[in-house]
Amino acid sequence: MPNTLYDKIWNDHLVDQQDDGTALLFVDRHLVHEVTSPQAFEGLRNSNRKVRHPKLTLAVADHNVPTTDRSKGISDQESKIQVDTLESNCKEFGIQLFGMGDKRQGIVHIIGPEQGFTQPGTVIVCGDSHTATHGAFGSLAFGIGTSEVEHVLATQTLVQKKAKNFRVNVDGKLPLGVTSKDVILQIIGKIGTAGGTGCVIEYAGDLIRSLSVEQRMTICNMTIEGGARAGLIAPDEKIFKYLENKPMSPKGEAWNKAKEYWKNLRTDEGAKFDKEINLKAEEILPMITWGTSPQDVITIDGKVPNPLNEKDVDRKNSLERSLNYMGLKPNMAAKDIKIDKVFIGSCTNGRIEDLREAAKILKNKKIASHVHAMVVPGSGLVKEQAEQEGLDKIFLSSGFEWREPGCSMCLAMNADKLKPQERCASTSNRNFEGRQGRGGRTHLVSPGMAAAAAISGNLDDVRKYQN
Amino acid sequence: MQKFNKLKSIPAYLPIVNIDTDMIIPKQFLKTIKRTGLGKNLFFEMRYDDNGSEINDFILNQNPFNKSKILIAGKNFGCGSSREHAPWALLDFGITCVISSSFADIFYNNCFKNGILPIILNDEKIKELSEYAKRKEEISIDLKEEKIIYGNSEVNFKIDSFKKKCLIEGLDDIALSLKKSDKIQTFENNLKASKPWIFND
Ligand code: SF4
Numbered sequence: 282m283p284n285t286l287y288d289k290i291w292n293d294h295l296v297d298q299q300d301d302g303t304a305l306l307f308v309d310r311h312l313v314h315e316v317t318s319p320q321a322f323e324g325l326r327n328s329n330r331k332v333r334h335p336k337l338t339l340a341v342a343d344h345n346v347p348t349t350d351r352s353k354g355i356s357d358q359e360s361k362i363q364v365d366t367l368e369s370n371c372k373e374f375g376i377q378l379f380g381m382g383d384k385r386q387g388i389v390h391i392i393g394p395e396q397g398f399t400q401p402g403t404v405i406v407c408g409d410s411h412t413a414t415h416g417a418f419g420s421l422a423f424g425i426g427t428s429e430v431e432h433v434l435a436t437q438t439l440v441q442k443k444a445k446n447f448r449v450n451v452d453g454k455l456p457l458g459v460t461s462k463d464v465i466l467q468i469i470g471k472i473g474t475a476g477g478t479g480c481v482i483e484y485a486g487d488l489i490r491s492l493s494v495e496q497r498m499t500i501c502n503m504t505i506e507g508g509a510r511a512g513l514i515a516p517d518e519k520i521f522k523y524l525e526n527k528p529m530s531p532k533g534e535a536w537n538k539a540k541e542y543w544k545n546l547r548t549d550e551g552a553k554f555d556k557e558i559n560l561k562a563e564e565i566l567p568m569i570t571w572g573t574s575p576q577d578v579i580t581i582d583g584k585v586p587n588p589l590n591e592k593d594v595d596r597k598n599s600l601e602r603s604l605n606y607m608g609l610k611p612n613m614a615a616k617d618i619k620i621d622k623v624f625i626g627s628c629t630n631g632r633i634e635d636l637r638e639a640a641k642i643l644k645n646k647k648i649a650s651h652v653h654a655m656v657v658p659g660s661g662l663v664k665e666q667a668e669q670e671g672l673d674k675i676f677l678s679s680g681f682e683w684r685e686p687g688c689s690m691c692l693a694m695n696a697d698k699l700k701p702q703e704r705c706a707s708t709s710n711r712n713f714e715g716r717q718g719r720g721g722r723t724h725l726v727s728p729g730m731a732a733a734a735a736i737s738g739n740l741d742d743v744r745k746y747q748n
Numbered sequence: 749m750q751k752f753n754k755l756k757s758i759p760a761y762l763p764i765v766n767i768d769t770d771m772i773i774p775k776q777f778l779k780t781i782k783r784t785g786l787g788k789n790l791f792f793e794m795r796y797d798d799n800g801s802e803i804n805d806f807i808l809n810q811n812p813f814n815k816s817k818i819l820i821a822g823k824n825f826g827c828g829s830s831r832e833h834a835p836w837a838l839l840d841f842g843i844t845c846v847i848s849s850s851f852a853d854i855f856y857n858n859c860f861k862n863g864i865l866p867i868i869l870n871d872e873k874i875k876e877l878s879e880y881a882k883r884k885e886e887i888s889i890d891l892k893e894e895k896i897i898y899g900n901s902e903v904n905f906k907i908d909s910f911k912k913k914c915l916i917e918g919l920d921d922i923a924l925s926l927k928k929s930d931k932i933q934t935f936e937n938n939l940k941a942s943k944p945w946i947f948n949d
Contacts, residue, residue: 296935297928303910305925307935309946317831319781330922333932336948345779359779366781403946410830410854424854426832428861428921436925438932442908474766475824475850508827510853531945539945574766595765595822602764692829694775701798713770713828715793 283549285446286513287481290421290546294404296438305438309403310420313340313376313430314389315367316694317408321431322370333437335375339398342367343388344694346381348657348684355381360695374434387660387686390414390628394498395662397527401516401543406433411628411710412511413504417497418524419516419546421481424505444510445555447480448548451488453562458744460638461496462630462708462727464488465503466568467560470578477509480556483548484514488562494523495634502629503710506575515547567743569615570712570725572603577712579615581730581742587611606714607722608702615740618724622705623654623735624717625681625728627691630708631659635728636667639708640675642732642746648680649738655682655697657689681735693718706734750863751918755845755889757817760807761881767821768828769855773837786833787840808841812884818845820878823871826855835862845889847896849874860911861921865891867905876901891916 284292297305318340325332332338345360355361364381371378379386385396390411393399399415405422406412408430415422425439433439449468469476482504489497497514504512521540524530531539566580579585588604588611591597604611609618625631625639636656648654656676658664664686667673673683690697691709699705699721708731712723726734729743736746777789795806802809808816819838825848826834835858838846846859847867859866867889869877880887880898887898891912895904914921925932939946 297931299910301909303908305928305931307932307939316778320783320832323781328922334947337946357779363779363781400945408830408832410828424830426830426835426854426858426861428832428858432922432925435922436932437936438925440921440925474827475852478824478850478853508824508852529948535945539943542943598763599765692775694778711770711828713768715774716770719774719793 283552285548285552285554286419286483286515286546287421287444287446288552290402290404291443293402302442304441304443306404306441308406308433308437308439309337310393310398310400310405311338311433312389312393312405312407312412313338314344314407314409315342315363316344317427318370318430319363319366320427321408321434322374324431325374325434330435332374332376332434337437338376338434339393339396340367340371340376340378341386341389341392342381343386344688344692346687347695348687348689348697351381351685357696384661384665387663388628388631388688390502391631391659391663394418395527395660397524397530400524400530400539401520402546406439410505411502414498414502414628416501416504416512417494417514418520419514419543421511421513423511445480446553447477447482447509447556448554449482449484449558449560450486451484451560451562452486453488455488455562455565458729458747459565459567460727460729461492461499463565463568464562465500466570466575466578466725467565469503469507469575470568471558471560472507474506474574474576475508477504477507480509481511481513482507482509484512485548489514490517493634494519495632498632499629503575506710516543567727567730569730569740571607571609571615572600573606573712573714574603575710575712575725577603581615581740583615585609585611585613585615616742618740619704620652620706620724620734620739621703622699623648623652623731624657624690624705624707624709625655625731626657626659626689627709628659629710630728631657631663633663633666635708636663636672637670639728639732640672642729642743643679643681643736644675646679646736648735652735652738654680654735655684655690657684658686660686679735690717692716706731706740749918749920752844752863752865752891752915754891755817756886758812758884758886759818759820759847759877759881760813760816761878762807762819762821763878765822766824766827769826769831769834770828772826772834773831778831778833783836784840786837787842790837790841815842817842818847818887818889819843820847820874820881823849825851827852830854832858832861835859835864839864847874847877860915863915863918865889865915867896869903869905873903
């Protein structure tokens with residue numbers, strides 16, 4: 282019987298399966314960060330258990346770390362305790378940690394691929410919903426809760442039930458100025474935030490194949506915003522090339538063997554999908570979100586919706602609630618939305634290509650005088666690379682701040698946050714109420730669109746600024 | 749884990765769709781290294797004003813709903829971040845059952861690890877049950893029989909048999925999986941032979 286890529290990875294990791302379909306899956310790679318792990322390690326200690334495979338586990342502090350000068354450590358006491366706790370737990374259980382002073386430190390979903398820890402055909406988990414990012418490599422990668430983190434640490438397995446197969450095909454070529462961020466926002470707008478519930482999404486089609494590895498990560502990253510458990514893209518030569526010679530990639534004979542295996546990781550002709558949708562790349566435009574859910578998308582030429590046009594009562598109430606929170610009027614043009622802040626970073630768009638894309642727009646330009654803008658590179662290595670290319674100079678001379686790596690204003694657990702009613706064009710992935718600070722208003726955009734917004738002082742069309 | 753058996757309570761009704769885990773417990777409370785103590789910050793932004801006083805309009809601030817053990821909410825409950833702090837906060841507040849027409853995957857799973865029962869019902873039934881919340885009348889949940897009893901009516905719900913067993917018996921997942929250590933070991937041995945690069949050897 283023809284199988285999907287998801288079926289294949291699933292079957293390949295089955296340790297045990299009960300009659301009711303509950304399965305025990307082997308986990309090849311486990312990423313750990315400071316926020317969702319302390320209670321898991323505590324659980325291990327309380328029950329006298331060990332970490333089964335410390336070498337298959339990699340830890341990093343990212344959510345709580347300051348993005349300004351780090352020489353004085355973390356001033357917020359609670360944040361400090363959490364980061365210190367991670368450090369002592371890693372020491373106690375023998376897990377490799379990229380601490381705050383390590384050049385390799387960065388957002389957990391950026392460092393995994395960067396180190397070659399992320400590999401095709403593996404099952405990768407992390408106590409973080411954006412683990413879906415790693416699906417860009419053709420790995421089955423998904424977020425888990427803290428109890429499950431403890432379970433994986435203790436057993437190197439996870440109790441799971443099989444999800445449904447959902448394929449999203451995107452064919453054609455993207456218009457100028459349109460990026461993979463716009464593609465995924467469009468997809469979420471189409472299927473809704475619960476559209477992928479109970480499914481694993483495979484992205485396919487010639488547009489997806491034409492994307493770079495980094496652009497693929499942006500798409501898989503936001504799969505969770507469409508409610509799916511994981512997003513997958515079949516690995517190809519681009520992926521193999523990206524992974525070759527990365528510190529944790531297989532070497533020598535093992536590399537050849539791995540590559541042979543990876544080459545067969547694709548959906549068979551005629552495999553059955555429970556759900557399937559098709560998009561044409563030509564029809565995708567630069568997108569923004571106007572509301573407080575990632576499905577609240579419009580094109581930059583569009584208008585904010587009017588609840589009066591909604592028949593569904595739930596939907597109408599939720600539109601009104603969002604408009605009210607966002608401080609927007611029905612039918613307002615997207616381009617009339619004035620912004621206060623710009624945030625470029627996060628595991629969605631904090632990689633080197635994202636920074637290049639934004640810098641391209643900002644070159645020889647100044648940002649609007651009322652806008653406060655910052656770039657937070659996704660990792661120490663991204664930062665270093667950007668500095669080698671002189672991108673930091675472009676950002677700084679345009680008026681942006683150039684920060685140290687971490688999650689930063691993606692979720693505002695450190696000092697970087699919006700004040701009530703401040704409005705931000707952000708390259709992150711969630712525009713939930715209060716996500717970037719209590720009362721803060723978030724518009725999700727691509728890095729190029731974030732740069733355009735910084736220059737104009739309002740949400741604007743990146744195509745206007747193509748150099 | 750606390751065993752889940754039968755439950756009787758006046759339900760609280762929160763008719764908002766897409767309640768995400770940021771709303772259930774905002775990030776400033778994720779800095780804890782404990783599982784307990786989060787209940788007072790459940791739904792923080794909706795529950796307290798800028799001065800930290802309770803907002804009277806919010807349902808869980810009102811008597812008798814401040815003692816509700818059952819929460820009825822709009823569809824796609826628990827979407828967004830994977831934080832288990834969300835079910836920990838619900839549990840610490842005293843809520844051990846959430847009823848909605850749909851749940852986000854990770855949240856749904858996290859509930860079972862903490863002795864919370866998430867029940868999926870269609871919109872029509874949810875409307876009926878919400879009337880009981882409005883009238884401040886109790887409803888009963890019987891997990892063993894997979895039914896909710898309200899007034900003279902009852903409605904059945906479905907639950908995965910393995911998850912149900914774990915809830916009723918309060919079973920620890922890890923202990924159950926460790927019973928399969930031999931199988932894990934065999935799997936690992938095969939893996940070492942077929943994909944040696946996985947172990948970085
Ligand atoms: S960058 Fe944002 S979404 Fe990504 S891991 Fe950090 S907090 Fe989560």
